[in-house]
Amino acid sequence: MDYVKRRILEYAAARKRNPEIGKVLCLEGSPGVGKTTIAASIAKCLGLPLQKINMGSLTAGWELVGSNPTWANADAGMITRSIIKADTFNFVMLLDEIDKTAHNSANHVTPENTLLQIFDDNKRCFEDLFLGGISLDLSGILFVATCNNSALISPILLDRMELINIPEYSEQDKYKILTEYVIPELYSQYKISPRELIFDGSALSAIIKSCEGEGGIRSIRKNVDNVFLRAAYELESKRTKRLVFMGNDVYKTLSLNHAGGKKHTMKNGVGMVNTFVMRMESLEYVSIEVAISEGSGNWITTGIYLKENGSEHMDSKNRTIQDIDIARTALVQAGCIPNDYFIYKHVHIHFNHVKENTPVKGITLPIAAALYSAMVESALPDSALVFGELNILGDLLPAKRWPLYFEQARLIQARRIFMPTSIEAPLDGFPVVQSKSLATLLEQAVSSENNPLHKSRPIGFIHDEQQENIRAVKSVKI
Numbered sequence: 001m002d003y004v005k006r007r008i009l010e011y012a013a014a015r016k017r018n019p020e021i022g023k024v025l026c027l028e029g030s031p032g033v034g035k036t037t038i039a040a041s042i043a044k045c046l047g048l049p050l051q052k053i054n055m056g057s058l059t060a061g062w063e064l065v066g067s068n069p070t071w072a073n074a075d076a077g078m079i080t081r082s083i084i085k086a087d088t089f090n091f092v093m094l095l096d097e098i099d100k101t102a103h104n105s106a107n108h109v110t111p112e113n114t115l116l117q118i119f120d121d122n123k124r125c126f127e128d129l130f131l132g133g134i135s136l137d138l139s140g141i142l143f144v145a146t147c148n149n150s151a152l153i154s155p156i157l158l159d160r161m162e163l164i165n166i167p168e169y170s171e172q173d174k175y176k177i178l179t180e181y182v183i184p185e186l187y188s189q190y191k192i193s194p195r196e197l198i199f200d201g202s203a204l205s206a207i208i209k210s211c212e213g214e215g216g217i218r219s220i221r222k223n224v225d226n227v228f229l230r231a232a233y234e235l236e237s238k239r240t241k242r243l244v245f246m247g248n249d250v251y252k253t254l255s256l257n258h259a260g261g262k263k264h265t266m267k268n269g270v271g272m273v274n275t276f277v278m279r280m281e282s283l284e285y286v287s288i289e290v291a292i293s294e295g296s297g298n299w300i301t302t303g304i305y306l307k308e309n310g311s312e313h314m315d316s317k318n319r320t321i322q323d324i325d326i327a328r329t330a331l332v333q334a335g336c337i338p339n340d341y342f343i344y345k346h347v348h349i350h351f352n353h354v355k356e357n358t359p360v361k362g363i364t365l366p367i368a369a370a371l372y373s374a375m376v377e378s379a380l381p382d383s384a385l386v387f388g389e390l391n392i393l394g395d396l397l398p399a400k401r402w403p404l405y406f407e408q409a410r411l412i413q414a415r416r417i418f419m420p421t422s423i424e425a426p427l428d429g430f431p432v433v434q435s436k437s438l439a440t441l442l443e444q445a446v447s448s449e450n451n452p453l454h455k456s457r458p459i460g461f462i463h464d465e466q467q468e469n470i471r472a473v474k475s476v477k478i
Helices: 002-017 035-046 078-086 111-118 171-190 201-209 218-236 247-254 314-333 364-376 402-411 438-445
Strands: 024-028 050-054 092-096 125-127 135-137 142-147 161-165 197-199 243-245 272-279 282-294 299-302 345-352 384-386 416-420 432-435 461-464 469-472
Touching: 002 035, 002 161, 024 035, 035 050, 035 092, 035 142, 050 078, 171 201, 171 218, 197 201, 197 218, 201 218, 218 243, 272 364, 272 402, 282 364, 282 402, 299 314, 314 364, 345 364, 364 384, 364 416, 364 438, 402 416, 416 438, 432 438
Parallel strands: 024 142, 024 161, 050 092, 092 142, 197 243, 272 384, 299 345, 384 416, 416 432
Antiparallel strands: 125 135, 272 282, 282 345, 461 469
16 A cells, blocks of 8 residues: 555645646545545545545436536536535545446436546636536546546546556455454444454454455455344343354354355356356356257347446446357357357346446356356256356467465365366365366366266267367257
8 A cells, every 4th residue: 555655645745736737546446445435535634625426326427517507407517516515616526436437328428528528637627507607617626536447447538547556455454454443443333342242363364254355345344244233133132241253153144154255056057157257356256047948049148237227237238248259159169069059049148146237357268168058958067166268269268366266266165167277276175177178178067077967968079189179979950
């Protein structure tokens, strides 16, 4: 955090000499790393009021610039209302989740277009439509934006901001934040004294390990909050006057297994694949289900994207469709399926356990594995995971950051991992199946050697390692 502090102090020093100098600050980092808290601290240190606008909830530019006074229920925009609430033109304006700002609007006045005008270095002026075109000078306002993924921000808008990356917390950082900030705050909030509720060191370690795939402390705080809820119940019901929470007690209270991870059902049926995907530098468990039936080439995708304000989140949906297209093309290019296989098929792909509507990394190989499993009507082994990415040529991409994936697999007690060949050594105790060939890896995943419940399939392919091609072992009419 020393780098973050230094960059903010440099920016503050420049603003002190000339309030109109410098770009807009943009704090980028994983959920829960304290971006909003840092923005609040900046306002507190400068002695300025803080006003916040949730950019993820905006769908049109008029919500910022106001509406025409001739309209029914016309009102000033959020920026003008923030100025009124702050009662000054000199305050800190927090633009939260700016990467989720809508890029398209029916009236072509998007929040992004409004921000481009405001962030202009030459003229930091603003006109609210509700005020009849009166120009407001915003040069005294310190704009601070936050985002989880700067890649989702328009390059034109990103060029007008000073990007500062907030690093993820280490286990030592999380332990210090827990003991010095989170737990004392919850003691005060729940009116429970430290003598009534005592945390054993093993309990804190278990809570931290339960969220090892997350860079921030948001989930950790929720877990500690659940412990305090349980303690409040036990104390109020007069069952005890003093609670000591050990590691095993935390597992039961938070529904954790003894490896420290959240419980996930790791059953694999036909067309089902379990995996971890990378979302904004944090790992997230996702289960994919594929059902294939006779049809006319229709594809249905559910579960991967959510709806905001009644409209589909198109950025996430389009990215998901692209990932599915890559997986489908890769299967054809690798010789795993015939070119015309899906022409007379109806395919339904459903994604379980999706928490957010932002793009993910590491989903193409699991999608391909689920499609292949449904096609050959053979399931992967129970408690098995599939990790990795593909390109449209059917090549398995080199492995990256696999130690983090292996650690999460250990936490949920996975028994087998299928992944591309990696130069990084796997963790001890894991039966890892690796291959440089997509066809070989998928055939091994559904083979009888790796799955005792394996059954004969209507379509079968084997991989010839010497000739590096795939040949059909049975002629099947599709």
